[in-house]
Amino acid sequence: LVFAHRLADAAAEVTLAHFRQAPAVENKAGAGDFDPVTAADRGAEAAMRAMIAEAYPEHGILGEEQGEEPARGAGRWVLDPIDGTRAFVCGVPLWGTLIGFEAAGRARIGIADQPYIGERFAGWPGGAEVTGPRGRVPLRVSDCRALATARLGTTAPDLFAAGAEQAGFDRVRAKVRLIRLGGDCYFYALLAAGHLDIVVEAGLKPFDIVALIPIIEGAGGVVTTWQGAPANSGGPILAAATTELHAEAMAVLGG
Amino acid sequence: LVFAHRLADAAAEVTLAHFRQAPAVENKAGAGDFDPVTAADRGAEAAMRAMIAEAYPEHGILGEEQGEEPARGAGRWVLDPIDGTRAFVCGVPLWGTLIGFEAAGRARIGIADQPYIGERFAGWPGGAEVTGPRGRVPLRVSDCRALATARLGTTAPDLFAAGAEQAGFDRVRAKVRLIRLGGDCYFYALLAAGHLDIVVEAGLKPFDIVALIPIIEGAGGVVTTWQGAPANSGGPILAAATTELHAEAMAVLGG
Numbered sequence: 001l002v003f004a005h006r007l008a009d010a011a012a013e014v015t016l017a018h019f020r021q022a023p024a025v026e027n028k029a030g031a032g033d034f035d036p037v038t039a040a041d042r043g044a045e046a047a048m049r050a051m052i053a054e055a056y057p058e059h060g061i062l063g064e065e066q067g068e069e070p071a072r073g074a075g076r077w078v079l080d081p082i083d084g085t086r087a088f089v090c091g092v093p094l095w096g097t098l099i100g101f102e103a104a105g106r107a108r109i110g111i112a113d114q115p116y117i118g119e120r121f122a123g124w125p126g127g128a129e130v131t132g133p134r135g136r137v138p139l140r141v142s143d144c145r146a147l148a149t150a151r152l153g154t155t156a157p158d159l160f161a162a163g164a165e166q167a168g169f170d171r172v173r174a175k176v177r178l179i180r181l182g183g184d185c186y187f188y189a190l191l192a193a194g195h196l197d198i199v200v201e202a203g204l205k206p207f208d209i210v211a212l213i214p215i216i217e218g219a220g221g222v223v224t225t226w227q228g229a230p231a232n233s234g235g236p237i238l239a240a241a242t243t244e245l246h247a248e249a250m251a252v253l254g255g
Numbered sequence: 256l257v258f259a260h261r262l263a264d265a266a267a268e269v270t271l272a273h274f275r276q277a278p279a280v281e282n283k284a285g286a287g288d289f290d291p292v293t294a295a296d297r298g299a300e301a302a303m304r305a306m307i308a309e310a311y312p313e314h315g316i317l318g319e320e321q322g323e324e325p326a327r328g329a330g331r332w333v334l335d336p337i338d339g340t341r342a343f344v345c346g347v348p349l350w351g352t353l354i355g356f357e358a359a360g361r362a363r364i365g366i367a368d369q370p371y372i373g374e375r376f377a378g379w380p381g382g383a384e385v386t387g388p389r390g391r392v393p394l395r396v397s398d399c400r401a402l403a404t405a406r407l408g409t410t411a412p413d414l415f416a417a418g419a420e421q422a423g424f425d426r427v428r429a430k431v432r433l434i435r436l437g438g439d440c441y442f443y444a445l446l447a448a449g450h451l452d453i454v455v456e457a458g459l460k461p462f463d464i465v466a467l468i469p470i471i472e473g474a475g476g477v478v479t480t481w482q483g484a485p486a487n488s489g490g491p492i493l494a495a496a497t498t499e500l501h502a503e504a505m506a507v508l509g510g
Contacts, residue, residue: 020450090406090435091450093372094347116388117348117372133371151345156436157412180345181411182437195275195346 001124004099004111007051011044011081011097012115018043019116020091038088041065044081044097052077064207076102078210078232083112084155084184093117094186100211107232110214112189121189121215128192128218137193139219141241144197147175147248150241153187153196154179160202165236168226168253172200175252188212191239192219198249202226202236209234222246226253256379259354259366262306266299266336266352267370273298274371275346293343296320299336299352307332319462331357333465333487338367339410339439348372349441355466362487365469367444376444376470383447383473392448394474396496399452402430402503405496408442408451409434415457420491423481423508427455430507443467446494447474453504457481457491464489477501481508 018040045065052061060071063079077100082088084095093116101109112121119132121139128139144150152173160166173179180187180196185208190196192215209223210232216223216239223231223239228250231237238253240246273295300320307316315326318334332355337343339350348371356364367376374387376394383394399405407428415421428434435442435451440463445451447470464478465487471478471494478486478494483505486492493508495501 020448086433086435089433089450090408091445091448092349092435092438092441094349118388133373153345178341178344180341180347180437182435183347186347190346193275193346195344 001109001122003055004101004109005120005122007048007099008097008111008113008120010047010051011099012113014044014047015040015082015088015097016115019088038082038085040088041082041085045079048077048079048081048099062207064205074104078102078107078207080185080207080211083208084186087182087184092182094183096185096189098185098207098211100207100213102210102232105232106230107210107213110211112185112211112215114186121192123192123213123215123218125214126218128215130189130193139192139215140194141192141216141219141221142194142197144241145244147172147198147245147252148177150176150197150245151195152176152179153181153183153190153199154201155182155184155187157181164255165202168255169200169202171252171255172198172249185212188216188223188239191221191241192216194219194241197241198245199237199239200249200253204234204237206232206234209237212239224250226250256364256377258310259356259364260375260377262303262354263352263366263368263375265302265306266354267368269299269302270295270337270343270352271370274343274348293337293340295343296337296340300334303332303334303336303354317462319460329359333357333362333462335440335462335466338463339441342437342439347437349438351440351444353440353462353466355462355468357465357487360487361485362465362468365466367440367466367470369441376447378447378468378470378473380469381473383470385444385448394447394470395449396447396471396474396476397449397452399496400499402427402453402500402507403432405431405452405500406450407431407434408436408438408445408454409456410437410439410442412436419510420457423510424455424457426507426510427453427504440467443471443478443494446476446496447471449474449496452496453500454492454494455504455508459489459492461487461489464492467494481505
């Protein structure tokens with residue numbers, strides 16, 4: 001965990017140098033499908049990879065920008081230097097640097113860092129905390145147990161696959177108390193902090209979610225796929241404050 | 256402007272005491288239509304009203320929470336203690352305290368304050384600046400002149416009136432480079448700062464927009480209704496970085 005904080009410090013130096021600096025935006029996905037990648041994204045991942053290679057050469061690394069470096073042991077770092085590149089490009093301080101560590105295939109340590117606000121969420125087996133404008137505060141999910149009283153977060157309401165996936169989300173959305181859009185990783189952190197009760201998204205990659213699992217679980221929450229499988233392979237993700245809320249949402253998502 | 260900063264300081268004391276504190280949420284609009292109002296909202300407006308009544312008893316006040324206090328002169332303060340109450344309720348630090356001052360029916364001074372991040376955007380005739388994590392920085396819009404290269408911000412993509420209004424927004428959305436959701440007043444501030452190029456919303460009240468007009472105009476941007484009328488009466492609002500972009504968007508919105 002201490003080393004993970006050092007990685008986050010190194011990444012923040014790179015990302016903040018580019019945030020709100022009109023960075024050159026490259027088009028990773030080709031002309032028809034806009035997916036901004038900034039120099040910050042690549043620089044921050046390279047900095048973290050170099051530190052890991054030196055400190056833990058036996059560990060594997062999976063990063064958003066530079067792919068997989070196989071492990072020679074049981075540990076793997078899962079990195080997303082800038083989760084929420086669109087937020088980053090638009091100056092919105094809700095992107096985050098995600099740093100996860102898996103041991104024996106389970107997410108054990110996670111950090112979600114928002115260095116412009118100066119907020120860092122961290123989780124480990126049995127606990128989670130945020131350090132930020134109000135100092136060091138333990139994270140604890142809300143006690144919301146039903147969709148009818150739940151605050152739902154999702155990055156965009158129309159990013160679900162047409163058909164069953166979009167229909168499932170729309171059913172959940174129709175049942176909740178309120179919905180908030182545009183959060184990326186920050187919404188999972190707010191769930192851990194007790195300010196959102198449920199986050200429903202789809203199409204996540206492992207590096208979008210692994211770092212967030214220990215934060216959510218360390219705060220007492222539940223995070224799985226929509227089908228109840230472990231979340232660390234990504235896919236359609238459902239995070240909830242309580243097992244009751246999680247179970248109700250899973251039933252509604254499945255029809 | 257100095258007095259407006261004092262109002263923002265006073266409001267921040269009240270709002271921050273309630274932000275992320277699980278405030279009691281009342282339901283202003285009745286059971287069927289969720290519209291959270293917090294003690295923070297009411298307390299902050301009351302604090303600002305008391306200061307104005309003492310310092311400038313001849314000025315009018317229009318506030319989101321407590322309605323209109325008619326002017327005995329030409330000046331009017333237009334206040335929204337918490338623009339983005341849903342963001343506030345969900346712990347998202349993109350809500351803002353909006354403080355506008357109109358003289359002779361024109362918005363002259365504006366402040367948008369986000370005290371959790373510690374960012375305050377201010378505008379006046381001829382200039383605009385932000386103070387925050389990076390000190391004091393002049394605000395300047397981008398030089399984006401066409402929808403094809405524009406970054407669009409809007410709080411929610413489905414809050415437009417069915418029919419011509421929704422269709423107009425959908426046409427603009429289809430033409431821009433990227434869209435970002437969930438911003439409330441913060442998106443107008445990001446436009447003034449050059450990080451978003453266009454903001455399109457509808458159904459705004461005067462207290463949602465008056466404070467933002469001097470910030471956008473002071474940074475070199477353009478803000479009117481979709482029909483090109485002065486923005487300070489609210490309604491469907493179009494803000495853009497350049498006159499060229501504004502004209503293209505207005506044409507597309509109108510069909």
